[in-house]
Amino acid sequence: MARLKEQQSELDAAARLKRAATELFSQKGYDATSTREIAERAGVNLSLIRYYFKGKEGLYRRLLSDYAEISAAGAGPLLAHLETIEPTLEQLHALFKGLLLALIEQRMAFPELSRILQREWIAGLPHAQHSYDETFSRVADRLAMLLEQAASAGVLRPVNAYSVILMLLNCVEMHFAAKESGISWTKKIMQLPEQSELFAEETATMLLAGIKR
Template sequence: MSSIRERNCALILRAASEEFADKGFAAAKTQDIAERAGLPKPNVYYYFKSKENLYREVLASIVEPILAASQPFDPAGDPCDVLSRYVRAKVRISRDLPFASKVFASEIMHGAPHLAPDLVERLDRQAQHNIACLRGWIAQGRMAAIDPQHLMFTLWAATQTYADFDWQISTVTGKPKLDDEDYDAAVNTILTLVLKGCGL
């Protein structure tokens, strides 16, 4: 029974991510989400109770990987290794969870009205930790004196663009969908710019 529940919840979450990414929270309809998932509409309410709860679950599903991407940040870590692992993880999120990433970006652009306070607090705490690590490495002379906050903003923008602005990327590249070589090229390009810019 639990495997059926897990399967159905996964189908609904993926469908909801796509629907919310395409139409936004207000315009997305539960019926359309159910049809995308290939399940009856009552199943959506059975598992998630409301459209609002489902939207929050989509947000939570992307926040956890975002937080996990920051695990390499450690004051004792090697800046080159930490930044490399972080960039790879963030590009992987854009590749594997593009719709949830778009939903998250839209939520942030609208002032995060639906993002649970505990998730906001965890994201902020992690960002402050990452910035503190960067400041420490700069103070120790282990990397160039780049503004730590703006470096993090740049990393977020550079990695998330592959999900949030996929239409623009597809238009420029002439490809309907990027492949593994494209994502590898993205990682290598970002890392070349970031590591050289940080004197690493």
């Protein structure tokens, strides 16, 4: 029983460190966050960061790796669904809308980690590369194939399919970033998640309008 409590305490300490690190990395960035701050917020001894994660970088990589695993698990059903899609405007619109809604849901479920990944992406930093590869590569390849089939069938104009996928991703991330920026006019844009359906519907329509024949 004593050993079980000790193991539970260790798990709790590691979880608290990950929670504290997620909050601080999201708020301040990797370089501006110290291990002492993480330990203090987690309420654990500073040495436990090295014990569990081999240091700050190891902790940072663990957070991104955990996020990649969660996202990759969700990619399985999406890949299966992509296999059933026909390259018609109606089905592509439904697919785009569904992808946007899924991205909004994930952004709401993991706001801090999403902000960390967005910062990594914009800054061209290396830590998030594995996470993006694990999360999006297979889905992006299959979606690109579908868009290319639609272009071959005369449904869409020939476009760089991966650029379209990037637009889908950025539509959601930039919307949340704008809302969180505090800029006065962004108070007038759609509220997410309250207006997720409308946002996804209109964004999917606009994206397809730009590439359909």
